[in-house]
Amino acid sequence: SFGICPTYNCNLRCSYCGYNSANNDENILQIDDVKAFVKDVIKRNTIKKHILKSDEPLIVYFTGGGEPAYEWTSFKDIVVFIKQICDDNGITIKMSVTTNGILNDDQILFISRNFTRVMVSYDGLPSIQNKNRRGPGLFKTNDIVEHTISKLTSLGVPIEVRTTVWKDDYHKLKDMYLHVFSLVSKESDVTWSVYPVLKEGRATDRINAQSDETYHEFLLSYFELLDFIGSDSDVTRVFCPMFSDDTISYFCGSLLGSE
Numbered sequence: 001s002f003g004i005c006p007t008y009n010c011n012l013r014c015s016y017c018g019y020n021s022a023n024n025d026e027n028i029l030q031i032d033d034v035k036a037f038v039k040d041v042i043k044r045n046t047i048k049k050h051i052l053k054s055d056e057p058l059i060v061y062f063t064g065g066g067e068p069a070y071e072w073t074s075f076k077d078i079v080v081f082i083k084q085i086c087d088d089n090g091i092t093i094k095m096s097v098t099t100n101g102i103l104n105d106d107q108i109l110f111i112s113r114n115f116t117r118v119m120v121s122y123d124g125l126p127s128i129q130n131k132n133r134r135g136p137g138l139f140k141t142n143d144i145v146e147h148t149i150s151k152l153t154s155l156g157v158p159i160e161v162r163t164t165v166w167k168d169d170y171h172k173l174k175d176m177y178l179h180v181f182s183l184v185s186k187e188s189d190v191t192w193s194v195y196p197v198l199k200e201g202r203a204t205d206r207i208n209a210q211s212d213e214t215y216h217e218f219l220l221s222y223f224e225l226l227d228f229i230g231s232d233s234d235v236t237r238v239f240c241p242m243f244s245d246d247t248i249s250y251f252c253g254s255l256l257g258s259e
Contacts, residue, residue, distance in 0.1 A: 001059035002041050004082075005029065006075055010066040012100050012135040014121075016164055018201035019065035028071055034078050042089050058086060062097040062115075069099055069107060079114050098162075100133065101145035108148060112155040120149055124163040124176030124194075132166070149183050149190075158189035166197050167214050170221035174228050177238065191237045194222065 006029045010021035045058050060082060062068045062075075069075045079095070086093040096117040103111070111118060123129040126142040133141050152159050161180050165173070173194060184190045196218040199207035207214070222240055229235045 001061065002037075003061040003063060004034065004068075004078060005064040006062065006066075006068050006078060007071050008065040009070045010100070010135070011070060011102055012067070012133055012138065012141065014100075014134075014164075014202070015132045016166070016197040016201065016203035018198065018203070020201045021066040023070075025066065028074065029078070031074065031077050031081065035081060038082055038085060042085060042091065045091060046089065055092065057092040057094045060093060060095040062095065064098075067100050067102070068097055069103065069111075072107065076110065079110075083114065099148075100141075101148040102135075102138065102141060103144075103148050105151065108151045109155070112152060112157045115157065117158050117160070118152055119160040119162050120145065120152070121162050121164070122146070122149060122180070124165070124169075125172060125179050128169055128172070128176075132164075146183055153184045153188040153190060156189075160191045160193055163192065163194045164197055165194055165218070167210055167217065170196075170218055173221050173225040177225060177229065181237075191239065193239050193241055194225075195241060 008019060008021055008025040008027050009023045010017075011023070013022065041058070049055065062079075082095070083093065094116040095114060096119070097111065097115050098119040098121070099111075101120045101122060121133070122145050123132050126146075129142040129145065130140050133145075135141070138144075149159065149161060163176055163180070165176075169176075176194070177192065180192050181190070196215055197203045197207065225238070226235060229238065
């Protein structure tokens with residue numbers, strides 16, 4: 001697997017953005033850099049296939065400090081190039097993308113045709129979405145993102161809805177859960193992940209003013225949510241990335257952040 005971070009630019013100014021993403025950032029990934037990088041990945045993947053006699057698909061993640069689809073023409077060019085070079089080399093590929101959901105129907109259609117999974121950032125309830133996730137000229141983003149979620153699922157795209165939660169909204173997790181799954185059909189391949197706001201980027205000052213009990217309170221609220229949906233089949237569709245059974249992702253001695 002490998003990742004592509006096309007840009008640090010973004011059309012939103014989310015209240016908790018860990019990257020302080022804005023626009024006019026000059027760190028935009030150039031297509032020639034992508035080509036050199038992907039060609040090296042293809043070479044390594046081909047060697048691995050021959051050694052291990054494996055035909056597992058190559059996984060590509062589009063993410064970033066900004067919105068991956070913000071520079072739309074560049075984003076499309078990168079996607080098309082990766083698909084073509086993998087096809088030319090007989091490599092099966094699966095691509096996923098993380099997006100803020102500010103997309104038009106043509107963009108949604110392109111993503112549905114090229115990506116096997118999409119993570120859409122959405123803050124659970126219209127009032128909270130509009131409060132936390134806005135940008136220049138975009139003061140009410142809720143309807144746009146809800147449309148993106150509904151459209152993607154109607155096109156059969158598996159999606160993960162990611163909700164980032166401020167301490168003040170921990171008690172609303174149940175209402176968020178009910179609203180998120182009201183946007184999609186019961187049969188759709190949708191999961192919902194919840195995550196507390198971390199002390200980074202735009203959230204730093206506000207998090208510093210909170211007590212040490214902040215994440216303990218999140219844990220209790222999350223367990224209350226699981227209790228609420230415990231008898232519902234949807235319990236398997238809800239998770240928190242903070243609580244993982246995958247120990248391979250953790251390294252003794254590695255630190256996140258500067259403190």
